Amino acid sequence: MIEILNDTELARAKVTGALVADILQALKARSTVGTNLLEIDGWTREMIVAAGAESCYVDYEPSFGRGPFGHYICTSVNDAVLHGMPHDYALADGDLLSLDLAVAKDGVAADAAISFVVGDTQPPESLAMIDATQRALRAGIAAARPGARIGDLSHAIGEVLTAAGYPINTEFGGHGIGSTMHQDPHIPNTGRPGRGYTLRPGLLLALEPWIMADTAQLITDADGWTLRSATGSRTVHSEHTIAVTADGAEILTLPTPR
Known part of the structure; x- marks a missing residue:
């Protein structure tokens, strides 16, 4: 399903998007050395409920997961990159944390992710990975306009990541979004320009460059959800919802x- 939102729906989408961003920034400020991932999940629940919104994750049960996700945010640490299930882990100095959040309010969803290093130790290689995904995200957004194709966005993202020296996995990527969190079209993080669905005003897309330092291969944790780099290398994830x-x-x- 691909939805084209009208002006009223777009106005609601802006409210939901700002809520997602505000929650992520609040969580980043509170995530310090010693913070438990389950605390982050609890804080997220409190903020979603206080805003009169709904989690897109708690009852989320896609074919690639194991049962309902059951948590309010994805918390991926170090070699975990996607769908990180919150668990009893206290953050340590130098940990690389990715927070991925999707929320629905007044019938419209928004989805975003941020990555940052916790504490005083800031490994240059981790900061370089964060910078690469943020630049790739900006490139993808810059390519988005009426008449452009999905392949144009994928190509723009992939060019940045490849030039920075990172392998690219295309199993998971960006996606359409609207009344539900995950919709068509799929937006791989690399691709050929001039291919795929043609963008139209009112289309909402979640663009999400993510990388692993030295591999394109994922492995799945025993929890059935958390995806990690096959080599144990560090990972990064950046995402925005755009209209x-x-x-x-x-x-x-x-x-x-x-």
Whole structure:
């Protein structure tokens, strides 16, 4: 299913997007050395409920997972990159943490992810990976406009990641979003320009470059959800929800200006 949102729905999408971004920034500020991943999950639940919104994850039960996810946020540490299930783990100095959050409010969903290093130890290689995914995300957003093809966005993202020296996995990538969290079209993190679905104003997309330092192969934890690098290398994930507009794209998952 591919949805094209009207002006009223787009206005609601902006509210949901800002909520997702604000929650992620609040969690980043509170995630320090010693913070438990289950605490982060609890804080997320409190903020979602306080906003009158709904989690897209708690009852999420796709074919690639094992039963309902059952948590409010994905917390992926170090070699975990996607669908990290919160568990009893206290963050250590230098841990590389990715937080992925999807929320629905007033019938419209938004999805975003951030990665950052916890504590005072900031490994340069981890910071370089974060920078690469953020630059790739900006490139994908810059390529989004009416008349562009999905392959144009994938190509723009992939060019940045490849130039930075990172292998690219295409099993999981960006996606359409709207009244539900995951919709068509699928947006791989590399691809050929001029191919795929043609973008139209009102289309919402979640673009999400993610990388593993030295491999494109994933392995799945015993929890049936958490995806890790096959080599144990560090990983990074950056994501925004955008709306295609008449003359380009608007990022919906930006924090509320203070």
